[in-house]
Amino acid sequence: MERHITLGEFIIENQKDFPYAKGELSALLSSIRLAGKVVNQQINKAGLAEILGKAGKENVQGESQAKLDVMANDVFVDTLRNRGEICGLASEELEDFLVFDDEIHKKAKYVVLIDPLDGSSNIDANITVGTIFSIYRRVSKEGSPATLEDFLQPGTKQVAAGYLIYGTSTILVYTTGKGVNGFTFDPGIGSFFLSHPAIIFPPKGITYSINEGNYVHFPDGIKKYIKWVQQFDEKENRPFTSRYTGSLVADFHRNMLFGGIFLYPEGTTAPKGKLRLLYEGNPMAFLAEQAGGKATDGFNRIMEIEPEELHQRVPFICGSKEMVEKAEEFL
CATH class of the missing domain: 3.40.190.80 (D-Maltodextrin-Binding Protein; domain 2)
Incomplete structure (x- = not known):
């Protein structure tokens, strides 16, 4: 019988691929997985919970925020703050980056940049949306608060990146620089399972x-x-x-x-x-x-x-x- 690999198992099995592997990045990806589950649940019941529509305010780009934009941002901020693996976070929905400056967070080695709900204007029409995330190793001194320079790094410095897509099924796709893999969420079990191993772009399409x-x-x-x-x-x-x-x-x-x-x-x-x-x-x-x-x-x-x-x-x-x-x- 074929064994189905969960996202958690895959992260642990491939932890050696992380250039600074001591468990923090694995835990950070697990935090993103957890937040994605919560956002997925909220999106699936959005109409019933009356959280469709606009929130009545604009984000830093001057774009009207959907209620789910605000919810998704809050979920990812709270989840990532509570787990202690990052010293700061920047979000497309926030004007400035957030500094988590208690003693535990100041010792963290990573920062996260996130678009909590990409395509949120589609929510009211029940069309696919997603979350995009990017992870960098901080450049500021460990033990100090996060700085702007930690976030203003070129993409070549990313240690991991990925997205969650909330559609007919929910899929988490990510890379740590060793190829791209996708994991589909099974709501009955509550776990993500490897469904798209070693994804490769066709060289051309139509x-x-x-x-x-x-x-x-x-x-x-x-x-x-x-x-x-x-x-x-x-x-x-x-x-x-x-x-x-x-x-x-x-x-x-x-x-x-x-x-x-x-x-x-x-x-x-x-x-x-x-x-x-x-x-x-x-x-x-x-x-x-x-x-x-x-x-x-x-x-x-x-x-x-x-x-x-x-x-x-x-x-x-x-x-x-x-x-x-x-x-x-x-x-």
Whole structure:
């Protein structure tokens, strides 16, 4: 009888892959798993619990917050604070980073950056959403409070990154720099089980994900690329299929499994792009590269961009390697 590996077992069995393995990173991933279970439960009963809709306030980017945005942020902050493995946390929903400065937390070696509920505008329509997380080893002195420099590190310094996708099933996908693996949640048992081992991006696909409603605002290179993917070419299976949900996690997950490209370029309405480098760009780029894909701003590798501020935005093109390189040609 085939043995089903749980996420907890997998983390322990692969702890040797962590460059500073002493158990803290394993415990941190377990904390994220726990918080994900709570958020999953809240999302599944959102309509019954009357937590759909807007919270009546805006986040630091000036975007209207959904009630579930606030709930998810609170769950991850509280869970990660209570476990003691990080000295600080930055969230897309918060203007500044949080410092956990009691004696236990000040000795912690890691910081977390998180987008608690990616695609939350889809919640009221019962469309897939997700959580994105990124983990760094602190650069400030252990025993002292976390500093801004702990968070403003390039993506190449990530020690782990991943996402939870809350859809027809809930899946946790993560990497520690040794490939990408996915775990599906079994609500009957209450555990995540390895369901997608060693995920690899197909080198090319037939799906492109972009908000074509912004077409008139895109750079000329992106406009030309879109026209190219829409042209008939039997040999290359064009025209490609357009699939865009407004949830980065959902579009990325589909493209990673079946092949495809996600694009959110700069434009006149988003001069620096819309996605955030630290909360979305870097973690997804880390996953993409570990799965054999590619992530770029059109000209530069995402993970080599030096962050200058917590909520820095960046153009983002990510997916199957051959498709991303084709888009770069047009740019």
